[in-house]
Amino acid sequence: MATGVPENIAIDDPGKRVVLGEAEKLPLDSGESLGPFTIAYQTYGTLNAEKSNAILITHALTGDQYVADAVHPVTGKEGWWTMLVGPGKPIDTNRFFVICSNVLGGCLGTTGPKDIDPKTGKPYGLSFPVITIGDMVRAQKRLIDHLGIEQLFLVTGGSMGAMQVLEWAARYPDAVFAAAPIAGAARHSAQNIAFHEVGRQAIMADPDWHGGDYFSHDVIPSRGLSVARMAAHITYLSEAALHRKFGRRLQDRVQLTYGFDAEFQVESYLRHQGSTFVDRFDANAYLYITRAMDYFDLAAEHGGNLSKAFTGTKTRFCIVSFSSDWLFPTSENRDVVHALNAAAASVSFVEIDSDKGHDAFLLDEPEFFEVLTGFVKGCAVHRGIE
Amino acid sequence: MNTPSIRVDLRLIADMVDPDCRMLDVGCGEGGLLAYLEQEKQVDGRGMELSMAGVNECVRNGLAVIQGDADTDLKDYPTDGFDWVVLSQTLQATRRPREVLDNLVRISRRAVVSFPNFAHWRVRTQILLRGRMPVTGALPYSWYDTPNIHHCTIRDFIATCHEERYEIEQAVALNGDGTPMRMAATSALASLLAEQALFVLSRKSS
Numbered sequence: 001m002a003t004g005v006p007e008n009i010a011i012d013d014p015g016k017r018v019v020l021g022e023a024e025k026l027p028l029d030s031g032e033s034l035g036p037f038t039i040a041y042q043t044y045g046t047l048n049a050e051k052s053n054a055i056l057i058t059h060a061l062t063g064d065q066y067v068a069d070a071v072h073p074v075t076g077k078e079g080w081w082t083m084l085v086g087p088g089k090p091i092d093t094n095r096f097f098v099i100c101s102n103v104l105g106g107c108l109g110t111t112g113p114k115d116i117d118p119k120t121g122k123p124y125g126l127s128f129p130v131i132t133i134g135d136m137v138r139a140q141k142r143l144i145d146h147l148g149i150e151q152l153f154l155v156t157g158g159s160m161g162a163m164q165v166l167e168w169a170a171r172y173p174d175a176v177f178a179a180a181p182i183a184g185a186a187r188h189s190a191q192n193i194a195f196h197e198v199g200r201q202a203i204m205a206d207p208d209w210h211g212g213d214y215f216s217h218d219v220i221p222s223r224g225l226s227v228a229r230m231a232a233h234i235t236y237l238s239e240a241a242l243h244r245k246f247g248r249r250l251q252d253r254v255q256l257t258y259g260f261d262a263e264f265q266v267e268s269y270l271r272h273q274g275s276t277f278v279d280r281f282d283a284n285a286y287l288y289i290t291r292a293m294d295y296f297d298l299a300a301e302h303g304g305n306l307s308k309a310f311t312g313t314k315t316r317f318c319i320v321s322f323s324s325d326w327l328f329p330t331s332e333n334r335d336v337v338h339a340l341n342a343a344a345a346s347v348s349f350v351e352i353d354s355d356k357g358h359d360a361f362l363l364d365e366p367e368f369f370e371v372l373t374g375f376v377k378g379c380a381v382h383r384g385i386e
Numbered sequence: 387m388n389t390p391s392i393r394v395d396l397r398l399i400a401d402m403v404d405p406d407c408r409m410l411d412v413g414c415g416e417g418g419l420l421a422y423l424e425q426e427k428q429v430d431g432r433g434m435e436l437s438m439a440g441v442n443e444c445v446r447n448g449l450a451v452i453q454g455d456a457d458t459d460l461k462d463y464p465t466d467g468f469d470w471v472v473l474s475q476t477l478q479a480t481r482r483p484r485e486v487l488d489n490l491v492r493i494s495r496r497a498v499v500s501f502p503n504f505a506h507w508r509v510r511t512q513i514l515l516r517g518r519m520p521v522t523g524a525l526p527y528s529w530y531d532t533p534n535i536h537h538c539t540i541r542d543f544i545a546t547c548h549e550e551r552y553e554i555e556q557a558v559a560l561n562g563d564g565t566p567m568r569m570a571a572t573s574a575l576a577s578l579l580a581e582q583a584l585f586v587l588s589r590k591s592s
Contacts, residue, residue: 318445319452337452341462344408346430348445349452351438371445378448 014073015040015065015109020142026104027138029295032129039143040109041101044068044085045093047149053385054149055091056140057081057100058157058164061232061289062281064108067100068093074108074280083364090373095385096153103164104139105131105289107282114215114282125284126212133160133296137167144175153383154376156180158361159328160289163188163296166336169317170298170309178379180318180372183325183361185332186306186339187297192327195235196290199228203283212284225283226274233273238324238357242266299339306335307342316382317347318375320368322360348375392418395564398584399472399498402556403429407469410434410494412456413476417444420451432468434459457481460489468494475582477501478534484546491552491589500560500584505539507578523562524581540571540583547587556586 020026021035028034042065047054057067059080066072068085085091085098102110105128113128120127144152155168155176162184169179188196203209206224210217234242246266250256253263262268299306317340321333330351340347352368354360361368392400396419403409405427411420414433417440423429433451435441444451452459456473457480471494473486478501480486490497502524503509512520519529527534538546540559547554557571559580569576571583 316450337454338459338462341452341459342464344464344467346432346450347452348441348450349454350442350445351453352442353438367442371442374446374448378450381448 015042017041017109018143018146020139020146026135026142028129028135029132030130034104034111034129034135037104037111037139038109038115039101039104039111039139040106041065041099041143042067042069043100044098045096047097047147048385051149052151052153052383053095054097054099054144054147054152055154055156056144056152056168057085057091057098058140058155058161058168059100059103060157060159060161061293062229062277062286063161064106065100065102065110066108068098080362084369084372090369090376091154091156095380099144099147101140101143103136103160103289103292105136105285105292107285110139112282113212113284113288123215125215128284128288130291131288132292133163133167134171134301136292137164137171140164140168141172141175151175151177153385154178154180154379156182156372157184158182159184159358160293162328163293163298166298166309167296169313169315170302173310173313173315176315177383178316178318178375180320180375181333181336182320182368182372183322183328183333183358184336185328186299186309186336187332188293188295189332192235193294195231195327196294198231200287200290202227202231203287206283209283212287214283220278221283222275222278225278225281225286226271228283228286229277229281230270230274233270235327236357236359238326238355240324240355241357241359244355245269306339310340310343310345313340313343313345315345316375316379317345318372319347319349320361320371321349321351322354322356322358322365322368323351324355325358325360327358392422393564395500395560395582395584396422396474398558398560398564398566399474399500400426402498402586403427403470403472405429408432408467409470409472410463410468412460412471412473412490414440414444414449414451416440417447417449417451419472419474420444420449421447424449456486460486460493463489463493465492466495470494470496470498472498474498474500475502478536478538480536483536483538484550487546487550487552487587491587495588496555497587498584499543499587500582501538501543502534502582503540503577503580504537505541505577506581508581510578522581540577540580543583543585544572547585551590552587553590554585555588556584558584560584 025033025035069079162181165181203224206221209221251268302308321330420431434454509520559567559571559576560582
């Protein structure tokens with residue numbers, strides 16, 4: 001299959017799909033437009049008659065729409081936020097209708113660079129238009145409109161998901177009753193752009209990348225993508241978490257062997273993270289999505305004043321950061337809080353004490369769960385949801 | 387739902403605040419006053435609290451509270467963003483109390499400020515007779531562990547209000563547990579007998 005998609009990425013997943021943008025293409029920040037395009041999404045729970053109980057969950061860089069499935073169709077693992085989303089959970093699917101869609105430019109069903117360009121009959125590769133967080137959110141808005149939902153009760157997500165939450169709240173304030181950006185920022189920092197660039201360069205330096213046209217060569221740039229993942233994974237942890245998990249312990253040996261095998265457990269762990277990642281993620285999608293995060297700067301879209309993004313907002317916000325997160329540190333979350341205060345918005349802000357780094361938002365953090373539970377309950381009372 | 391119970395001194399503030407107003411409680415602790423006012427007076431309440439444990443407790447209970455500091459975080463709020471702002475028993479612990487007061491009357495139409503009176507007779511006598519830093523019900527700390535770095539007396543506070551041209555709308559003398567006394571805080575006797583005082587301030591319309 002010369003122009004086909006390698007099997008490990010051609011996933012025949014059972015999720016929901018909708019084709020949008022047929023009548024009206026999706027305008028992109030780059031000036032291009034896209035349409036028709038597919039959005040792959042999952043839903044959990046039931047939409048009530050008033051359509052007032054819908055929660056949109058926005059996923060992070062390498063996340064996907066399978067937020068609360070017991071078994072992920074590709075990895076076989078649990079969905080990425082099952083601790084938080086499900087029956088009786090802080091985001092209770094007995095009570096709320098939860099929607100999560102694969103982002104535009106992604107690689108799990110929503111149109112992205114590995115999909116076939118109808119103009120050429122071949123995968124887009126690098127001819128896929130560059131997309132932004134704003135584009136992702138506009139695409140999600142089309143999905144929400146398609147589902148007939150005028151106002152989302154809550155939009156929440158962590159990391160890049162938090163960027164989408166902020167974009168939602170700024171762009172569609174009337175469509176967002178409550179917003180909970182977790183471990184996020186209103187812009188991608190220079191340091192974060194730098195880390196992303198290392199990852200992208202690793203991918204593009206892999207000879208199997210072929211200028212993004214690897215499907216034509218029946219290969220994938222797995223070494224480059226794996227290195228990108230390894231570098232990124234370090235940024236998701238903290239020094240304390242790495243030390244606690246691995247220390248300087250050796251991997252399957254009792255003494256040093258003086259070579260370049262994975263001597264240390266931490267090396268073995270990172271190699272495993274890298275190699276499993278390439279089985280589920282498309283290298284070009286990684287380029288596009290990291291780029292979208294780099295471009296994100298909500299204040300810049302509003303004349304350099306972040307509070308202007310939220311002028312007059314009625315949305316209720318809950319910002320959460322984690323103390324050991326150095327990728328999206330508390331200070332950046334606090335900048336959002338300050339901007340919301342300046343806009344006289346209703347805002348809660350909590351820094352959760354954790355040594356697990358940025359990843360904490362995906363892990364068992366009871367205090368975080370309690371805070372989100374309280375926020376959701378309080379908002380549900382104000383929204384009049386049973 | 388049962389009416390939540392609150393401290394005596396907070397009850398006094400709760401009775402002053404108008405129903406349905408926008409209110410900011412600076413140093414809201416675990417959110418007792420906010421929860422009470424949201425339920426009893428449908429107040430659109432916000433809170434700011436220094437201790438993370440307090441903030442988490444508030445947000446767990448559905449209150450809109452941020453972790454923040456009166457010294458650094460009040461400046462973000464827009465002018466006249468609130469109808470009422472409350473700073474209860476915190477002014478003496480701020481680094482720049484004049485700036486804090488300035489921000490309070492800027493961001494809100496009315497500011498409730500309460501503080502322990504450092505000229506209370508028990509304070510005076512402890513210094514005068516024992517030569518020791520006072521430790522009283524309203525000032526329960528030793529010199530080395532007190533968070534209170536800018537003590538003031540009722541008269542100091544009134545003088546500052548005059549200097550800054552704040553309107554004193556109410557001045558209530560309080561005893562140790564926060565119960566109002568039968569005298570205005572501006573009276574000569576209150577300077578000696580009031581353990582605490584509570585003022586309602588606003589910007590003077592120039």
